Amino acid sequence: MSLFDDTYRTIAEPADGIFRDKGSKFIAYAYPFRDENKLKEIIAQLKAEHPKARHHCWAYRLTPDRSIFRFNDDGEPSGTAGRPILNVLLSQDITNVLVVVVRYFGGTLLGVPGLINAYKTATQEAIDVAEVVERTVNNVYAVHFDYLQMNDVMKIVKEYDLKVLSQNFDTSCTIHVEMRKLQVNEVVGKLDNIEGIEVDYLRTI
Template identity: 35%
Template structure:
């Protein structure tokens, strides 16, 4: 199976979305996250923002190749909130994202089926209004060479349309390149044909 080197995520936090069902109000939010700590912070902020809320249910996903996720029902019946939200994350094929739905109870019980439907619908509305972008996974390469080799290195970078992430140009030069993950092997192979250039992959 070919390794994916792109993924979809949201560019910024969404505006609040409101879904109503039998007087219960469901406020939906999506946030871009880099780690589990981000997810905790956002859910805590929502609890402070909605002190009268009965539940702050959420789901998040992180990573591309082997993504990790969590779904939290926050006191709602088992799998009636977090998993329906997670289902929409999967449906829209997004990652590095947290979707939280804040429920303010309206006095009428919805039943498990009603809850599943309401949380799923709120998550869907949030994702429909989110700005979803495709990002490329890049790896870093470090090139070390003497100043005399500068010309051929720069020609190579221009020809391959590579992105320089940092450079130190003295008598001994060092250039760091951001290379699309799927093109890494061929770029390293081609660089090795240039003499007097030391190539190493960065973590």
């Protein structure tokens, strides 16, 4: 992602696809995915739903700049499952997505080319039916100010249509606001121009 690009592609809702070859069945489940800690929970849920399946192979990409990825062959020959799943995510240029492919073995070995094709095709089937959407890369900032400065701060929030994620109004006030990456310099610059206001970067989402 370039410095001036503040959008990325992902999927809006979970989707699934299926591919069959020589008796084996490959069911791909695609999920919008932003938290690596949810991986074990999703895998455990699929294993409970498919207790007789031989393999649960997966791959994911994370973050708007697509810098984090992982994949797992779950007992299939190295490079025949997780990597082909990941390659579909790469070729579709989507991120914040997890795909798990559940395989039921049909009794006939497919060989390396057959496995690569099966995992790739099942994943592609799921992505094809998913709604691919464009999201903006947003930064979250904490803004600290005195109660008397409330009108000045909220005027800027309204002017730029910023999303307020949380607020705490007392003698000293704090709000957490979400803004598009491309807006950051302008908005933070305006806030910094108001005397006594502190603006702290929290995270990118």
